[in-house]
Structures are given as C-alpha cells and as structure tokens.
Amino acid sequence: LRLPPPPPAAAEERVPCKFGAECYCHDCRREHPTLPPLVPREANAQVVVLRHDGAGEFSVLLKRRAARMPGGGLLEPLGGGKRFFDLDSRDTAITDLCQESGLLDAGLLEGAPPHLSERARASSARPPLDFRLFHQSKRSDWYVLILDGHGTFASGVQGHLVEDGQPMLQELHEGRAAPTPGHA
Numbered sequence: 001l002r003l004p005p006p007p008p009a010a011a012e013e014r015v016p017c018k019f020g021a022e023c024y025c026h027d028c029r030r031e032h033p034t035l036p037p038l039v040p041r042e043a044n045a046q047v048v049v050l051r052h053d054g055a056g057e058f059s060v061l062l063k064r065r066a067a068r069m070p071g072g073g074l075l076e077p078l079g080g081g082k083r084f085f086d087l088d089s090r091d092t093a094i095t096d097l098c099q100e101s102g103l104l105d106a107g108l109l110e111g112a113p114p115h116l117s118e119r120a121r122a123s124s125a126r127p128p129l130d131f132r133l134f135h136q137s138k139r140s141d142w143y144v145l146i147l148d149g150h151g152t153f154a155s156g157v158q159g160h161l162v163e164d165g166q167p168m169l170q171e172l173h174e175g176r177a178a179p180t181p182g183h184a
Contacts, residue, residue, distance in 0.1 A: 038133045042086075044140040045093035046079035049103070051147045052129065061151070063100060078103075079140070089141035090133070097145065102154040105147055106131075125152040 017023045017030035049061035062075045080096040082089065090111065097106035098116045106112065107120025108127040126148045135142040 038136055038141075040088040040090040040133055040141055041136065042082060043089045043092075043136070044079065044081045045089040045096060045143060046077050046140050047093050047097055047143045047145055048077050049097070049101075049145045049147065049151075051150060061101065061103075079143075090143070093141070093143050098154075104152045104154050106145065119154065120152075123152050123154070 015030050017028055017032050019025075021033050021035050023030070023032055051059040051061065053059070061078065063078055065072050065074050065076060067073055078097055078100050079093060080100065082092050083095075086092045086095065091113075094106050094109055094112050094116070097103050098112075098119075104116075104120040104123045104125035105128050107116035107118075108125055109131055112120070129146040129148045131143060131145045133141055134144050
C-alpha cells in the first residue's frame with residue numbers, strides 16, 4: 001500500500017510563536033506580532049544606565065538608596081517620581097539622571113531642561129549613544145541610556161537620596177565605585 005506524499009507546505013506560511021511579542025530568541029523563525037511604539041506617559045521614570053567600553057562589554061550604573069528611605073540600602077537603577085512640572089516620564093528621567101547622579105551627559109539629550117543643557121555643553125560631556133523608552137509598568141516608564149565612554153559627572157549631587165555603596169561592592173561581580181557619591 002502506497003500513501004500519497006503530503007501536500008507541500010506553503011513557503012510563505014509561518015507558524016505563530018507561542019511566546020508572541022515576549023519572545024527573546026534572537027533566531028526564532030516563527031511569526032511575532034508587532035507592538036505599537038511606546039510613548040512617554042505622565043508616570044514615574046526609571047533609567048538603566050549602561051556604559052559601553054568599546055570591546056563589547058557593558059557596565060551598569062546603580063545607586064544605593066539612603067537608609068532612611070523606603071527600601072533603604074538597596075541597589076537600584078536611577079530615576080524617581082514624577083513632579084508636577086514634568087511634562088512626562090522622559091522629562092522626569094532626564095532631570096533625575098542629572099540631579100541624582102550628576103551625570104552631565106544626560107543634559108545633552110534632546111528636550112533636556114535648558115539649565116542642564118548649558119552645564120553639559122560647558123563640560124567635556126559627550127552625547128549618549130542611545131536613550132529610549134523600553135518598558136511601561138503600572139507606575140513607571142523604564143528607559144535605557146547608553147553612554148559614549150565613561151560618562152562625565154558633576155559634583156554637588158543630591159547626596160541625601162543615596163548613601164555610600166562601597167560596602168556592597170565586594171558582593172558585586174567586578175563592582176567598582178562610580179565617580180559620584182552613593183553609586184556603583
């Protein structure tokens with residue numbers, strides 16, 4: 001008994017991926033839905049700051065919350081709560097980057113407040129390689145900022161929001177103090 005061969009599969013037919021838009025497999029050959037672009041909201045902002053060393057390695061800038069604050073002593077990304085004068089979460093992110101860490105490079109981003117832009121242009125700060133919104137949670141918009149080089153830091157940051165991160169550095173793989181208080 002001979003069975004007829006199966007009909008040829010359509011070359012253009014693609015099977016949907018079971019993970020959908022949340023698939024992170026770089027070589028997945030399945031169909032993925034496209035998501036609408038993210039737009040900054042009136043929300044809190046969190047920023048993952050990455051420093052690219054040019055050899056394919058990245059470092060992340062973290063802050064250690066002051067002990068008297070909720071979650072005191074924990075390491076976290078930079079950012080903060082929306083203030084009444086912030087237009088959106090992007091505004092909050094840029095302002096908090098400059099004020100909390102003294103990172104002048106953020107002042108060179110489009111839409112940075114004029115006083116931060118002037119301070120950044122007067123320094124040796126370099127424009128970041130990338131700054132984009134990548135996730136929205138219930139209360140926060142999450143951004144990533146990729147520095148071009150080590151970053152330029154100013155003195156006079158808001159030290160009351162952070163505390164010395166030096167004691168935790170030995171617990172971090174290749175952890176090093178950043179050139180700004182309370183950051184690693």
